[in-house]
Amino acid sequence: MSFTVAALYRFAPFDDPAALRAPLIDLCAAQGIKGTLLLAREGVNGTIAGSAGGVAAVIAHIRALPDCADLDVKYSTAAALPFQRMKVRLKKEIVTMKVAGIDPARDAAPYVDPADWNALVDDPDIVLIDTRNDFEVGYGSFKGALNPHTRSFGDFPDWWRANAERLAGKRIAMFCTGGIRCEKSTAFLKSEGVEDVVHLKGGILAYLEQVPAGESRWRGSCFVFDERVSVGHGLVEVGEGE
Structure with missing residues (x-):
């Protein structure tokens, strides 16, 4: 069963x-x-x-x-x-950022469909940001993605503000496990004055479900928050390691 x-x-x-x-x-x-x-x-x-x-x-x-x-x-x-x-x-928030006034329902950045995501991963002018925490990133991430090395999502605003100057003017593409953290983090970036930002529709899970392994830019597995531990392409259970 x-x-x-x-x-x-x-x-x-x-x-x-x-x-x-x-x-x-x-x-x-x-x-x-x-x-x-x-x-x-x-x-x-x-x-x-x-x-x-x-x-x-x-x-x-x-x-x-x-x-x-x-x-x-x-x-x-x-x-x-x-x-x-x-x-x-x-809860006070369904995903905790602790920044007042953020409204993802109104202000989240545009989506990029999984089928179109590889073009962004392959573009050297795109800054690809993984919004998950450092533990999750340890299981896997997209080729060339920037890891903020956060301990929790609530650390992301401080990381961004510490790095905003060096990333100013760059086109930014963001991703997370299922999309929720990117809706909030892209809304946050827009509130900080960032205009050119997009995020992966449906997150890593949608990408692993829809993009064939032979065409994938994903490396490793994707940590999930249940006893399966992590999943791979086709959302097949991987466990502790691939």
Whole structure:
């Protein structure tokens, strides 16, 4: 038996995220779903796993929430259930940056589809920035990408401000695991006056799912936040190392 895994997020205005928590807990329990969902005034983020029908029921419920019809979801499979319990948590942010006034729903930079990403990786005039932390980058990254060596996403604004002068005027392309950190980090760069910035639509997971291994510019595997540890092309489980 295999299990369906769904990594999801949506920046959406929730007036009362606490009111959304109990119905999600009840639905996940009824459907046998495990994983983690984060709720905040800026939206929803998380990864869940279970039967295909159970995951579909939870996704349908979230899509019915305010401004969540276009919920970003990336599906994969796992041979064993990659979570032991279900957590639905209330947070100040669904991905923590600690910079006031950032609105990814309004200000995120343009997307680049996975099919078009290799052209940016191969362009010597593009500065490719990996917005994940140093531990994640250790599993793999795109050829030639800049690693900020952050310990957490909240360190990224300080790293950018320390390096903004040397990167001024450059065209910047950013990526992360599933897209959520890039929506927020590109919105942050735009708030800092950067105009020429784009990011990978659907993140590394979409790239590994859609781009054939023979054409790939990815090196290594992609760390994921569950018991599979990391995945490779086709989102096949890799584990601790490739």
